[in-house]
Amino acid sequence: MSSIRTIFWDIGGVLLTNGWDRHQRARVLGGLGVDLPDYESRHEAANFYWERGLSSARTFFDQTLFVHPRSFTFEDLWPRVCAESAILHPGSFEILKSLKDSGRYRQATLNNESRELNDHRLDAFALRPCFDYFICSGYVHVMKPHPDIYRAAVEISGLPAQSALFIDDKQENCEAAVALGMRAIRFDSSEQLRTSLADYGVAA
Known part of the structure; x- marks a missing residue:
């Protein structure tokens, strides 16, 4: 036995x-017209805390994405992030x-x-x-x-x-x-x- x-x-x-890898980020954020190198310059530092449960999804995206004015909100973004999982x-x-x-x-x-x-x-x-x-x-x-x-x-x-x-x-x-x-x-x-x-x- x-x-x-x-x-x-x-x-x-x-x-x-994967949950939110670089290919998924490129598809979702690129489709929303986000400057990807600008986003990626902040991703790793913020992700350290997010993946360890030390910050929330909203805080993570506030620190990486919504540092600039956007034509969309977190509530618009989150379903797109979730839809990347398969x-x-x-x-x-x-x-x-x-x-x-x-x-x-x-x-x-x-x-x-x-x-x-x-x-x-x-x-x-x-x-x-x-x-x-x-x-x-x-x-x-x-x-x-x-x-x-x-x-x-x-x-x-x-x-x-x-x-x-x-x-x-x-x-x-x-x-x-x-x-x-x-x-x-x-x-x-x-x-x-x-x-x-x-x-x-x-x-x-």
Whole structure:
């Protein structure tokens, strides 16, 4: 039998598209006539606080976008930001739901995302029923690959680190999990994920 008892999932890149990456920013803000280099000059500094849940979406956009007069408001912008999220890997959803239905594992998120976008994505894509709890940078105020977010995940699980399996599309995030004693799968495709899970004795 598998020694895995908890499976932690990244969201952007494994299940869904990213929340607000540079391509999404270019589409949304470019379509609104925003000077993208001007916006990007402020994005990183403000995003440090937003993705860690230390500022709100409104504050983030006030600091990055509404420093100049605009022909649109935050209320006009936010639905466009949310609309950028989409299902990226339907096969990953099938695996996620199969593992949930099996009842053999606890499942949790372990992702970097602002609080507001994370809440939107969990609701819009009906993800909440698939997970037992949520470890999100916007909730715990620290981001992957910092060791503290993995430490929080293990401690909240109440189970040993070696019984946790983490799925993420970024190698550095997987390496950080392994350094804390967790197992990890670097995600490439849903087919590869199914095979890699089987290698750990997890049938999906």
